[in-house]
Amino acid sequence: MTGLPSLRTxxxxxxxxxxxxxxxxxxxxxxxxxxxxxxxxxGQDPLSGHLFVFRSRRGDRLKILVWDRDGFVLWYKRLEAGAFKLPRVEAGSSSVELRASELAMVLDGIDVSRLRRVARYERGARVV
Known part of the structure; x- marks a missing residue:
């Protein structure tokens, strides 16, 4: 049986x-x-291979910078109408870490600022 795709995956x-x-x-x-x-x-190293997302003042454009082994890759998206709905950032914070699923939702037009993750049971590691 194959598993169904999930955000957790x-x-x-x-x-x-x-x-x-x-x-x-x-x-x-x-x-x-x-x-x-x-x-x-x-406050991170741009050569780390992590993705760094920047938004425009109006919120209708995003740039994503990432280092790919031998050079930078810059991904740029401009919306023809509307703005990206980004997660809320705590006051005083200069950045926020996103999950891959959250970035996918932002790029797909889902308002992640209104989403709320609920507490779920997660079983601890097994001791053998």
């Missing part, structure tokens, strides 16, 4: 971490300026 298979910068970024920024913002704003 997507999150579990995520090897890189995903960071969303809390403040809006200038969408004219290219590879190098975004890499500098990763260090200054998010």
């Amino acid at each position: 997507l999150d579990r298979e995520q090897s890189a971490r995903i960071w969303l910068a809390a403040e809006a970024a200038d969408m004219r920024c290219g590879f190098d300026r975004l890499a500098e913002r990763v260090k200054a704003v998010i």
Whole structure:
């Protein structure tokens, strides 16, 4: 029997971490300026292989910067209408970590700021 796809499966298979910068970024920024913002704003190493997400002031554009073995990759999306609905960031925070499922929902038009994860039972590790 094959398992059904789930958000938990997507999150579990995520090897890189995903960071969303809390403040809006200038969408004219290219590879190098975004890499500098990763260090200054998010406090992470841009060469780590993690994904770094930046939004425009209006919220209708996203840029995702990631290091891929021998160079940076920059993914850019502009909505023709509307804005991305991003998760809420705690006051005073410069960034927030996202799950792969949350990023997929943002890119698919789901308002993750209104979603709430409920507590679920999770069995501890077995002792052999």
